[in-house]
Amino acid sequence: MSAEAAAMSRARRAYELGMLRLGLLRASLVTGTVALLIVLEVTRLPSPAWLALVFLLWLGLGWRGALVWRGALGGLAGGLAALALPLTLLRPCCTPEAMASAASCSPQTCVGAGMILGVAVAAMMPRVRGIGEWSRAAGGALLAVVSLVAFRCTTLFVGESVGLVGGMLATAAGVSVARAWWSKRALS
């Protein structure tokens, strides 16, 4: 291996470690915020172990950076909003009281809540050029949302979880595609 190739390999490793350090900082901030919401009893998680999963996922998102991270920021806003707002207001279907009554546990309520959050996620999505960039940003947003919201509903009813996340993603995708179309139209 030439000196330049060896230097490139080591520089690349150093860069990835630098990004990992940044990922650790980002994951700590997000996990800390979620932990704070739990301590303040604003929200509840199925188990403390979920925090470790949240940390690992956000470590990955923070390390990857670029469009994945920028998309994840939109998901973070939507996810934290879902966690911070009162369950009865945002997701009545997922409250323990609603669970007691099968009739009030309707996935369509979750779809509606998801759609509202989807608009927020889409509004925070970065401007992208092409489907490749869009898919990276949307992937980041999806993972971020899932890490913060979906499992909370999954512990109750899978249908509600799918409704919430599906509604959110469908709206986020629709709004972001409309944004891209509008930007393209404005440029032409």
Next chain:
Amino acid sequence: MPPSERDLDQLMSRLAVGDRAAFEPLFRALYPRALATARRCLDAQAADDAAQSTLMKLFARAPDFARGSPVLPWFYAIAGNEVRAARRRVKPHADVDGLPSLVAGGDPEQAAVEGELRAALGQAIEALDAPAAEAIAAMLGESVRPVLASAAFRKRVSRAYAKLRVLLGGHHER
């Protein structure tokens, strides 16, 4: 066509936010610069090491890079630090054999004396601490003058000469 300074700034800004596609063009643009900077003051092996170390530090800190800032001043600051660190690690060695004759005349006895003087001088320089040896080596034209203010360099040379006189059996002068 090599990237312009503006291109380098943009590449570093992209890399800072995690765009890995910017890594290779940036490395290819900066590595020759790091090597050229190091080779001005170091031998080939030490220069390779210093260039590698420069780029490792630069890329390790890439996520901290302030977007929109110029990259080259930052890069050269790191490169300068690495070259200075490499020079500190390698203790300067003054080649006293290349000095002009210390003793007048050309007879064998005087040549023997001169040989001893050179050996003593070489041993004394070897025994000096690194900054003093570096200053003496710079005065003898054997290495590059340390990056110091003129007054600081003069003070260092003065102290080095004083130490050298003591080591050579002289006395400490004030």
